[in-house]
Amino acid sequence: MNTTTTTSFPPHLKPGESSTQSTLPSKESQKTILDILNTKCSNSLQRLRQAHAIILKTGHFQDHYVSGTLVKCYANHHFNNFGFAIKVFDYIPRPNVFVWNILLKGCLENNEPCKTLSSYYEMLVMNSRPNKFTYPTLFKACMAADGVKEGKQIHTHVVKLGLNCDAHIKSAGISMYSSFGFLREARQMFDGEGESDIICWNAMIDGYLRHGDVEAAKELFETMPDKNVGSWNVMISGFARCGMIEFARELFNDMTERDEISWSAIIDGYIKEGFFKEALEIFHEMQRENIRLRKYILSSVLTACANVGALDQGRWIHLYIERNSITVNAVLGTALVDMYAKCGRLDMAWEVFENVKVKEVFTWNAMIGGLAKHGRAEDAIELFTKMHRENLKLCGITFVAVLNACAHAGMVDRGLVLLNSMEEVYDIEPEVEHYGCVVDLLGRAGHLAEAEKLINSMPVKPNAAIWGALLGACRIHGNVEMGERVGWTLLDMEPQNSGRYALLSSIYAKAGKWDDVTKVRKLMKEERGIKTVPGSSMVDLDGKVHEFKMGDGSHPQTREIYLMLERILERLHIEGYSPNTSIVSFDTEEEEKETALRYHSEKVAIAFGLLNTKPGTTLRIVKNLRVCEDCHSAFKLISQIYNRDIVMRDRVRYHHFRYGKCSCKDFW
Structure with missing residues (x-):
């Protein structure tokens, strides 16, 4: 780690050297410097650089608490200056475990989990002995890097150092093993030496639920000696994730104390299962309880508003954001764009899109998708072109949106050009969703034979959605022969999808083939017991x-x-x-x-x-x-x-x- 690098240190000073070497910094001045770093420099890179200069000038850089805190400040991911944090670290003489722990945590917080693990290796090479604060970060890094082998090795280090009884290390290790699907190893760690605190219990329950072992999670939850709000939240989130929203709601109703995560968990659960009205009802109850509304909750509720067309509620949330000076980041901005577009206010979606200062690819995708669904194909393609001109990295979802725009406008030639350019120009391999869009495009335009030919020549296996697009085109254009062939293929692929039966019945009915209509309806209702989705x-x-x-x-x-x-x-x-x-x-x-x-x-x-x-x-x-x-x-x-x-x-x-x-x- 300590290799020669170039920095912006003043040329007349070496790190650790002060202009007044005759006196060492006092404890009082150390405290003052630490206070400045912790309170004045967290949001200002300029102030941090000024403090850095003072630290070098006064000789405080020799103090590991000061130099380590300086690294922590530079590693703040909001500054996007992690490379310089590493340069500062490289100049620290003989960094102790405190400094190393700051570096490891900084690597992880800046999405560098592999760097975290390699830094730990260098820490050992330099004979700096890890402590109990080192290993929770390392277990999290193994999770983020999918480092199964490394995680097991680090666990052996924990045991050798006699730190396996520490509750913080245990909870992090349980979470790590659970993330890999190694529930037996996670449970062994949970049941092993040392007392498992409530965080360990919550981590083990969460592990079971993430891998669908609901009964084991329920048993552990019921036998917990103590429960906190987090315990209930883990169960609610887990039940919702497993599709058991009724059980999640029962637990939510039984809670004597709730926090913001409790409300967010049940709202997200309803949204995941498609119960958008219920999610909004919970949100209204949350408002009556005067719970503070944070960004992640607002984003979720905007999703519910978008799906039911609740424009008034969505506009209220937008006004709430403005009144409370909540920063509209890319995630929240995208949620607003999507809400307005899906509620039919494309003008307001565009206004939000224009005002989002830092747009991510998914923000552009939301706007292009909104234009596409409103039939504004030319505008969608223009925005797609602008996105490319600004050197943004396009993704598969971008092409799904713009190909859908072509499909809804009947722009056959443009759509085919876009499909063919994906790999050649944009280095994106077309997937089944992209071929599905083009099949839909050809089918809507009446080119049924070409659509079927594309399906049969695709390099990927066609799924039910692609055949469904062709079946829909057969209904539109009255092609009974192809519709019959495709329809029965689909009934074999998706025997439980009521929409496929309805579409085939409609094709037969339009052609006056009532015996075939009866045959399909009998197969659906009597033989397979499938109910239609009511409009x-x-x-x-x-x-x-x-x-x-x-x-x-x-x-x-x-x-x-x-x-x-x-x-x-x-x-x-x-x-x-x-x-x-x-x-x-x-x-x-x-x-x-x-x-x-x-x-x-x-x-x-x-x-x-x-x-x-x-x-x-x-x-x-x-x-x-x-x-x-x-x-x-x-x-x-x-x-x-x-x-x-x-x-x-x-x-x-x-x-x-x-x-x-x-x-x-x-x-x-």
């Missing part, structure tokens, strides 16, 4: 999300909503609207087909919106499935009759209805 539509009104499903009469305004729907349909008929019954995938009387179309969830949602908002108010609807042709035609006419802007987000893209037209230009 649901959500409307955000005054900060509350209202959800509507076909045949659900639970809303307190149900009677008024359905009366309003009848009035809307009457006006539509006067204007020449005729229900598109060809999309109904069961053989019945025409009147029954019209009734089925009448109560689609998005029509009920639009009736609620018109009933509860002032004239001219933009209506925003989020649907969990694709919007059908009949509802799409009806919404165009409603926007004209009622002079309303309607923004609908279906499962794939956005539709902006205005003056009787849709932004998708009937291409979706």
Whole structure:
């Protein structure tokens, strides 16, 4: 480690040498210097350099506490100056264990876990004896570097030095072994010499849960002699991670004391399982409890807002961020961009994007993806080009976003050029998701044979999503022969996916092949017992999300909503609207087909919106499935009759209805 390097030390002074060598620094001056380093230099690199100069001039650099603290300050990852921290360390004469520990921790905090381990080796070579503060950092470094072999070796050093009874070392070792999946070794360390404190218990429980051993975690939790908030948080996070959100909620409700992590854990759990409304309800409860809202919680809640179209709640969070002067970093900025884009406010998404000072690749991806789903393909490609011009390292997700933009705009040639350029120009090997986008692009544009040819020539094995894109194209373009072949292939690949049965049934129904419709429905419901996913539509009104499903009469305004729907349909008929019954995938009387179309969830949602908002108010609807042709035609006419802007987000893209037209230009 102590090799010759160049530094910016004053040329007339050598490290450790003072201009007044006749007197050694006093304890009082040492304390003053340490106070300056710890209180004045944590946020200012300029002040740190000034303090550094004083330390050199006064001879305090010889003091390991001072020189070690100086290294710690330079190693602050906010300064992005870790290389200089190492140079300072290299000039420290005979660094003691305190200084070495600071270097090891600095390496880890600056995402240099391998450097942490190599520095430990040099520490041993230089005969500096590690202590109990050395090994927790090393175990964490092994976790970060996936250093299984090194972790075991370091564990043997701990045992040889007689430090295996230290609780901090034990908890770090348990976490390390658990991260490798070595639960037996983790448990041996937990049960070994020395008392396991509450942190060790929590680490062992977390290890079990991370590897799906719920019963072992529950048993350990129930036998804990003492529990703290962290113990409950570990269980809640673990249950949520294992998909057991009901059990996580029960534990959350049973807690007598909660902290910010408790709230964050249950909110994240609901979001992970797709229960976005429930996540928002917890967030509202959290607000009533006056819990401080930190960045990581706000980012999570913005994700929930994005998925249910809760624009009012998302805007409130944005205002909260501004009022409380919370710094909008790349993560929080990206969450805001994604929320506004998914809530139909592309203008506000763009404004946030422009104001994020340090944009990461994922920030650009969010904006490109938002433009793509709103049908703004040219703008998405322009932003993609700008991203490349600014020498940002593009990733696979970037290409998924821009290829989707081409698919939604029917830009076949541009999409094919982008796919072919991925490896040649950008050194990114296309993956199955990229081929899926291009299959979707070709299929939507009616090039079904080319799409199937691409699938058969792909260097990667096509998955169900790719065949699903082709099946959707077969339905759009009425290709029954190919649709039948692809559809039955998909039913073998994903026998539990109700959407595949519905799509194949729709293809048969459109062609009037009712016997085949019956065959598919019988296979789905009677033989395989699969239930269809009910269509649901959500409307955000005054900060509350209202959800509507076909045949659900639970809303307190149900009677008024359905009366309003009848009035809307009457006006539509006067204007020449005729229900598109060809999309109904069961053989019945025409009147029954019209009734089925009448109560689609998005029509009920639009009736609620018109009933509860002032004239001219933009209506925003989020649907969990694709919007059908009949509802799409009806919404165009409603926007004209009622002079309303309607923004609908279906499962794939956005539709902006205005003056009787849709932004998708009937291409979706």
